Amino acid sequence: MGKKIAALVTDLFEDVEYTDPVNAFQEAGHQITAIEKEAGKTVKGKKGQATVQIDKSIDDVNPSDFDALLLPGGFSPDQLRADERFVNFTKAFMDEKKPVFAICHGPQLLITAKTLEGRTATGYTSIKVDMEYAGANYKDEEVVVCQNQLVTSRTPDDLPAFNRESLKLLK
Amino acid sequence: MGKKIAALVTDLFEDVEYTDPVNAFQEAGHQITAIEKEAGKTVKGKKGQATVQIDKSIDDVNPSDFDALLLPGGFSPDQLRADERFVNFTKAFMDEKKPVFAICHGPQLLITAKTLEGRTATGYTSIKVDMEYAGANYKDEEVVVCQNQLVTSRTPDDLPAFNRESLKLLK
Numbered sequence: 001m002g003k004k005i006a007a008l009v010t011d012l013f014e015d016v017e018y019t020d021p022v023n024a025f026q027e028a029g030h031q032i033t034a035i036e037k038e039a040g041k042t043v044k045g046k047k048g049q050a051t052v053q054i055d056k057s058i059d060d061v062n063p064s065d066f067d068a069l070l071l072p073g074g075f076s077p078d079q080l081r082a083d084e085r086f087v088n089f090t091k092a093f094m095d096e097k098k099p100v101f102a103i104c105h106g107p108q109l110l111i112t113a114k115t116l117e118g119r120t121a122t123g124y125t126s127i128k129v130d131m132e133y134a135g136a137n138y139k140d141e142e143v144v145v146c147q148n149q150l151v152t153s154r155t156p157d158d159l160p161a162f163n164r165e166s167l168k169l170l171k
Numbered sequence: 172m173g174k175k176i177a178a179l180v181t182d183l184f185e186d187v188e189y190t191d192p193v194n195a196f197q198e199a200g201h202q203i204t205a206i207e208k209e210a211g212k213t214v215k216g217k218k219g220q221a222t223v224q225i226d227k228s229i230d231d232v233n234p235s236d237f238d239a240l241l242l243p244g245g246f247s248p249d250q251l252r253a254d255e256r257f258v259n260f261t262k263a264f265m266d267e268k269k270p271v272f273a274i275c276h277g278p279q280l281l282i283t284a285k286t287l288e289g290r291t292a293t294g295y296t297s298i299k300v301d302m303e304y305a306g307a308n309y310k311d312e313e314v315v316v317c318q319n320q321l322v323t324s325r326t327p328d329d330l331p332a333f334n335r336e337s338l339k340l341l342k
Contacts, residue, residue, distance in 0.1 A: 012246075075183075075246050075249075078246075078249070078276075078297050078298075079297070081297050082295070082296050082297040105249075108297075108301075111300060111301060111304070112297070112299075112300045112301075114300065124253070125253050126249050126250070126252050126253040126279075126283070127249075128283075129282060129283045129285065129305075130279075130282060130283075130301045130304070130305075133282070133301070133304035133305045133306075134300075134301075134304045135304075
């Protein structure tokens, strides 16, 4: 059975951290919904390689519509977390213990949602201290799976491990 | 007497958060040194309005060469703090209680340097929770001056207050 996966993404996302997991999830039969402020808008990756057309506005979705959450990195998460609608949306998945897949700067949304306390996780090196202050047990590993629910990775190099562990939680 | 001010800056800095304080400081007779990994390189602002030619490599400067530190925002500070040379450089100014001027995302370097514990400060809204987790008393004000040493502001709109309070500490 395909699962419904919400992806929060805006401009300056790390290109392959969106496209690579999304391709892997779609090949496995899952359905992705790209969410930003405005449906129909096209957002651009920071490397200029990828664009994403936004499927739904954050105002028109409910966490209960989805089985899992994807948070790609780059400078997208920091912009999204300045808007509490994206923070609250993220928090709901963590509170309900639904699968959350966050790579690179993706955990910035988890910090602002105050959902990393006591969790084991990784992320891009620049946010390591932020994650530790937020109560996370930071591991410098290609993928960290916490409580069979939260999958985190550090960089695009970790994508094979990130996709593999994320797909396991979608079975 | 003009003071020597180090500015840590790389690509995707918030254009006016570099150019506006630098102009104000230079008009007051102070000298700015732009520091990044590589001397002679030109770095670009995220709005495409400003470029900065790097004066010195981080490897060729010592905090003791400077009287004060400027940390402009945008996506520059997050990239710089992935490199411990910039974190250590920042930490030295905080440890030695020299004036530090950080705006927008500038305080990200202060977080990674673990220098915000017990300090009163502000910053861009997206890093508010990061700053609080780091032990700062976050104030949503145009400028916050802590212990006559640390000047912080939130956005380009706050630049007049940021420049005014920074200049006071350079007298």
